[in-house]
Amino acid sequence: MLLKIKTAQLLEELSKGRRIDGRALDAFRSINVETGIIGRADGSAKVSLGGTLVLAGVKLEIGEPFTDTPNLGVLTTNAEFLPLASPSFEPGPPDENAIELARIVDRGIRKADMIDLEKLCIIPGKKVWLIWVDIYVLNHDGNLVDAAALAAVAALLNTKVPKVEVIGESIKVLYEEKEPLPIKGIPVTVTTVKVGNYLLVDPGLAEEEAMEAKLTVVVINGQVCALQKGGEGFLTYEEVTEAIKIAIRKAEELKEQLVKVVR
Amino acid sequence: MGGLKLIDENGLRLDGRRPDEVRPLNMEVGILKSADGSAYVEQGKTKVLAAVYGPRAPHPKHLALPDRAVLRCRYHMAPFSVEVRKSPAPSRREIELSKVIRGALMSAIYLEKFPATVIDVFVEVLEADGGTRCAGINAASLALSDAGIPMRDLVSACAVGKAGGVMVVDLTDVEDKNGEVDLPMAMMPGRGVITLLQLDGKLTVEEFEEALKMGQKACLQIYKAQREALKKRYLSIRKQIEKEGESIAIED
Amino acid sequence: MTIYVNDWDIVSPGELLAEDEYKAGLNVYREGRRLYSMVVGLLRVNRRTLNVIPLSGHYIPKVGDIVIGEVIDLTPTSYIVDIRSPYTAILHVNEALSKPLNLYEENLRKYYDVGDYVIARVIYFEPGLNPLLSCKEKGLGKVKRGRLLVTPPSRVPRLIGRQGSMVNLIKKETGCDLIIGQNGYILVISKDLEGEAMAIKAIRMVEEEAHVSGLTTRVASLLRKEKIAPS
Numbered sequence: 110m111l112l113k114i115k116t117a118q119l120l121e122e123l124s125k126g127r128r129i130d131g132r133a134l135d136a137f138r139s140i141n142v143e144t145g146i147i148g149r150a151d152g153s154a155k156v157s158l159g160g161t162l163v164l165a166g167v168k169l170e171i172g173e174p175f176t177d178t179p180n181l182g183v184l185t186t187n188a189e190f191l192p193l194a195s196p197s198f199e200p201g202p203p204d205e206n207a208i209e210l211a212r213i214v215d216r217g218i219r220k221a222d223m224i225d226l227e228k229l230c231i232i233p234g235k236k237v238w239l240i241w242v243d244i245y246v247l248n249h250d251g252n253l254v255d256a257a258a259l260a261a262v263a264a265l266l267n268t269k270v271p272k273v274e275v276i277g278e279s280i281k282v283l284y285e286e287k288e289p290l291p292i293k294g295i296p297v298t299v300t301t302v303k304v305g306n307y308l309l310v311d312p313g314l315a316e317e318e319a320m321e322a323k324l325t326v327v328v329i330n331g332q333v334c335a336l337q338k339g340g341e342g343f344l345t346y347e348e349v350t351e352a353i354k355i356a357i358r359k360a361e362e363l364k365e366q367l368v369k370v371v372r
Numbered sequence: 373m374g375g376l377k378l379i380d381e382n383g384l385r386l387d388g389r390r391p392d393e394v395r396p397l398n399m400e401v402g403i404l405k406s407a408d409g410s411a412y413v414e415q416g417k418t419k420v421l422a423a424v425y426g427p428r429a430p431h432p433k434h435l436a437l438p439d440r441a442v443l444r445c446r447y448h449m450a451p452f453s454v455e456v457r458k459s460p461a462p463s464r465r466e467i468e469l470s471k472v473i474r475g476a477l478m479s480a481i482y483l484e485k486f487p488a489t490v491i492d493v494f495v496e497v498l499e500a501d502g503g504t505r506c507a508g509i510n511a512a513s514l515a516l517s518d519a520g521i522p523m524r525d526l527v528s529a530c531a532v533g534k535a536g537g538v539m540v541v542d543l544t545d546v547e548d549k550n551g552e553v554d555l556p557m558a559m560m561p562g563r564g565v566i567t568l569l570q571l572d573g574k575l576t577v578e579e580f581e582e583a584l585k586m587g588q589k590a591c592l593q594i595y596k597a598q599r600e601a602l603k604k605r606y607l608s609i610r611k612q613i614e615k616e617g618e619s620i621a622i623e624d
Numbered sequence: 625m626t627i628y629v630n631d632w633d634i635v636s637p638g639e640l641l642a643e644d645e646y647k648a649g650l651n652v653y654r655e656g657r658r659l660y661s662m663v664v665g666l667l668r669v670n671r672r673t674l675n676v677i678p679l680s681g682h683y684i685p686k687v688g689d690i691v692i693g694e695v696i697d698l699t700p701t702s703y704i705v706d707i708r709s710p711y712t713a714i715l716h717v718n719e720a721l722s723k724p725l726n727l728y729e730e731n732l733r734k735y736y737d738v739g740d741y742v743i744a745r746v747i748y749f750e751p752g753l754n755p756l757l758s759c760k761e762k763g764l765g766k767v768k769r770g771r772l773l774v775t776p777p778s779r780v781p782r783l784i785g786r787q788g789s790m791v792n793l794i795k796k797e798t799g800c801d802l803i804i805g806q807n808g809y810i811l812v813i814s815k816d817l818e819g820e821a822m823a824i825k826a827i828r829m830v831e832e833e834a835h836v837s838g839l840t841t842r843v844a845s846l847l848r849k850e851k852i853a854p855s
Contacts, residue, residue, distance in 0.1 A: 187469075206470040208464045216572055324569070333580060336555075336571035341478040342564035346584055353577060394806040408682065427682060427710040438752055480637075482662065486684075487712040487752030517637050520681025520778065522651060522662035525638030562660065602636045602664050606679065610634075610836045 116319040120305045130159075130313060135355055137311040140366060142259065144267035152268025152290070156260040159313060160250030162194075165260035166243050167268045171282070174230070174237040182229025182237045186215035188244040188257060195249035211244065213337050214258045214298070217327030218242075220334035221296035224265065228291040231273050231280055238270060240290075251314040254325050258298035263367065265290055296334060298362045299356035300325040303344060308352055310359060324352040330358035376550050379536035385547065387416070391540040392586060394530065394593050399510075399601035401518050408446045409519025411601070413511040416544060417501035422511035424503065424519040426491035441486040445474035447508055449497040469505050476509050476529065476558040476568035482522040491521065502545040503531050508596055509558045517602055526598050527567055529558035530590040534573065539583055541590040557587045561595040632667040632837055634679075635661040641674050649675035666835045679835060683709045683777035683807035685755035689746045690766065692809035693757070695736050701727065703736050705744070707807045708774070711755055715744060717757035721765070741767040741804060744810070770801075770813035771820060775831055777808040782834040783827065790830065790840055797847035798823040823852045 122129055132138065138159030147153035152167035170366045174181060188211035203211070218224065227236040242264065244257045255337035269287035273280050302312040302320035309316055312323070321342030333353055338344060343354075379385060404410035407423035426543030426581070430436040447469040451457050462470075473495065481491070493515065495508035506529035513527040533543040535551035548554050553573030559566045575583065627642040629635060641652065648654045651662045652674050661667070665676040670787050685707070693707035695715075703715040717725050720735060731757045736742060743764050744757035759765045775783065783804055784834070791802055798819040803811040810827060814820035826843050832838055 205467050209468045209471055212464065212468050220573055269532045329574070332574045332576050333571060334574045336569060337472075338566065338569035339472075339475060341475055343479045343560065343563070344569070345565050346588075349566060349569065349584065350577070350581060353580060357577065409680065429710055429712060471680060485751070517664050518680060520663055520678050523637035524653070524660070524662070526636070561636065561657075562640065599636050599639070603634045606634045606835050609833060613833060613836050613838075613842070 110340045115156050115315055116304070117348055119315065119319050120307075123305065123307045123309075125259050126127045128309060128313075129315060134307060135310045135359065137255075137359065137363070138313070140259070140363075142263050142367065144263050151270075152262075152264045152266075154260045154263035154267055156263065158250075158252060158256040158259070158311065160248060161252060161256045162246075162248040162250075163253065163256040163260045164245040165257070165264040166245070167264045167298070168241045168243070169268070169270060169281070170239045170241065171231065171236055171273075172239040174234065178226075179234035180230040180237070181226040182224070183239045184215065184219065184226065184242065185239070186211045186218070186244065186261065188214070188246065190249070190253075191309060194246045198246075198249070209337075209339075210257055213254055213325055213327075213335065214242075214244065214261050216335040217258055217296045217298055218261065218265070221327065221329035222293050223262070223296055223329075225291035225293050229247075229270070232275060233279075236280060240265075240268075249314065251312050251317045252300055255298050255300045255311060258296070258327070259363075259367070262295060262297075266292065266295070266367075294329050294365060295364055295366070296327050296329045297360035298325060298327045299359045301352040301355060302340070303342065303348060308348060308355065310355060324349065324356075324358035326353055328357050331357055331361075333357070376546070377536060378547055378550060379538050379540075383538070385535070386542060387544065391538050392589065394542045394545075394590050397594065397596055397597045399500050399514060401514050401601050402605060407515070407519075409515040409517065409521070411511045411514030411518060413507050413514070413558065414504055415416075415510075415542060417482060418503055418507050419469055419497070419499040420507045420511050421496045421498055422508065422515040423494045423496075424491065424512070424515040424521070424579065425494075426485035427489035427521070428492075429541070430488070430490040436488040436490070439487050440483040441481075441489045441491050443478055443481065443493065445493045445495070445512075447473050447495045447497075447505065449500060449504070452545050453497045453500045469508075472552045472568055472570065473505060473509055473512065477512055477516070477527055478512070479565075479567055480523045480525055480527050480560055481516065482524065487523055492518075500545065502543045502548045503556070505568075506530050506542075506556050506558065510598060511575060514598055514601060525560035525562040526597060527597060528561050528591040528595040529554040529556065529568060530587055530594055532587040532590070534575075534579075539579070539586055541586050546566050553583075555583050555587065557584070557591070559588065559591050561588075561592050627669075627674075629667050631667065633667045634664070634835060635667045635676055637662055641667065645672060647673040649673040651676040651678055677781070677835075678778045680776060681778055683707065684751075685711060685713070685746045686806070687746055687749055689806035690743065690764075690803075691746060691757070691807040692741060692743050692772070692803070692805035692811060693807070694753060695738055695740045695742060698732055698736065699775055700732075702727040703732070703742075705742060707755070707757075707805075708777075708809070709755070709807060711749075711753075713746070713755045713757050715742065715757040717761065719756070719760055720819045721745065722760050722762070736766055741772060741809075743767060743805070767811060772804075772810045773810040773812060773824065773827060775808050775810055775827060777806065779831050779834050780804060780806055780808060782839065783830050785812070785840065787821075792841065793827045793840060793844055794823055794847070797844070797851065798826070818854055821854070822847055825850060 322340035398414035546583035558568035693705035697704035
């Protein structure tokens, strides 16, 4: 019942060209990115997107590569929706939402070719760098995926890899000599939701609860490299193409912010 | 991606198909007697089975919604369905696909007609050769219809991709693994709307629009096959009776 | 006035049936000017109204329906009855018998116990809530004899026939009494085994061929053949 009233109110404001927090339809909430905040992590970032707060930590480890990619480093992404982040989150292993979010963020980074995984090979077939990206949702105020992706990307940009000396079959890790992760590109994730006939960028919690469908688009250099439709409803072709065009446009703006922070 | 030519000099794919050709389809409805609705779908070598139970009473009771049915969906792959045996425990991929498949079916079903009930959809992949989530959605739509659950439209799904630099539809596993792009999509063709859309791989906006168009055409082919599969049983009984030459007295 | 299908066609969900002045009947919905089917079923055209008779689906209770169900549990004030529906039915103790029951003096199990079958009428139903049953009327109450069959609820209207034409035909030709629950339970009370076997054959034929016109004629012909040479 409460949801129906909320949705009606939302639509009424939208018909007057306003979102409930006064934003333009295609505006992001205020974004704040802080990197290098967790000393023990090899890379870290904290992102606040409106009231949504996400922490990402990167840990590096030397291990075995996958058998079908013997000279590539391994990237693994995991997300935890902490019970302290929302009254609707319960303790336990990642549920389908956390799993989906982690896999979308992972696909975006992978398909954007963000990290030069070849450069993370130490001894082909035997030793490569394993990159563990752990996304920690600290507060849920809508649009977790964009905040999480931003945090993961910022944490990776913040990550430093120690140099490794290969002597025959053994390796020596030079922990004092670190250099940034080999980065080839910076993907940006933009999520749009459909409420009534409106497309809203960076949905707040109320907008997300009222939405019929959502489209998360990952952009790299003006191209789409990953995309996921979410929600229980549907989108028309026009809405899909419109959301993609908006995402490409917003990605440019967001990338500038990201690059600024990391430098 | 080294060395494998996915498209030959004549523009044909490894299995001889043209880029816009869907694989041979085989659809059977009502094959599992215990389920309320069921269907078996083959798209090339991909084989999936779907079963629907419901609407039925929810267990536990508290998961029921007062104004509509709850739709639960489970996508699962048999251990022997893939090249390297897969553990029967649900993987992260299966959990994500269960979620997106549910999202693909929900808007097609009149859930409001069955408050405080549960509709369970089970998709089992028996053999995987690419496009399993799409085949699963195609089978699930048939199973839901077979169960007599009212729907706005059937949901038809097909993946579009880029292999060897060319846009293709209904990718096989080889084309998916070695190609540049995988774009599974599902739609309600009668309504002209998209209910599932995922992208893995780089596309420009123009390429994306082309992919959507190709996908829509492929989904329409599947839609036709689904309709035929639903009516087949009933029409064959009717034909048989008409052949037996009983007098047809039209009852009013 | 455009119609894209014919009377007696098998239609499927989302199939375009007609446009404009046609009216949406059972299992048909309208979107703008167009009418579509919601289920797999038999299209029947009744003047300007399009109805789709479903060929499958669970029983959803309707007030006034006669149903047959199995008592699966008891509470201090009611019997819980499984009517093969997503909604479990409740037979309240005050509706259970034609006479009032004194809860303090009587034992509920004396009248209906777990495992008993009852013939009842649905007296209240709202989607999302349990339907309420009553056995007060004459002819309702515990099933004491006969054989219970199950048929898909979607076949029940065909089994009854227009103004009972089908069920009466089967009763007459087989000498059995048939009580048909809208929820798909059929009680066959027969005088002899042959009659019962004939009745069951006829019921199965209706189940199989409900979507083909001329069914009453075929059932009549089957029953006549069976009478002469039982198979």
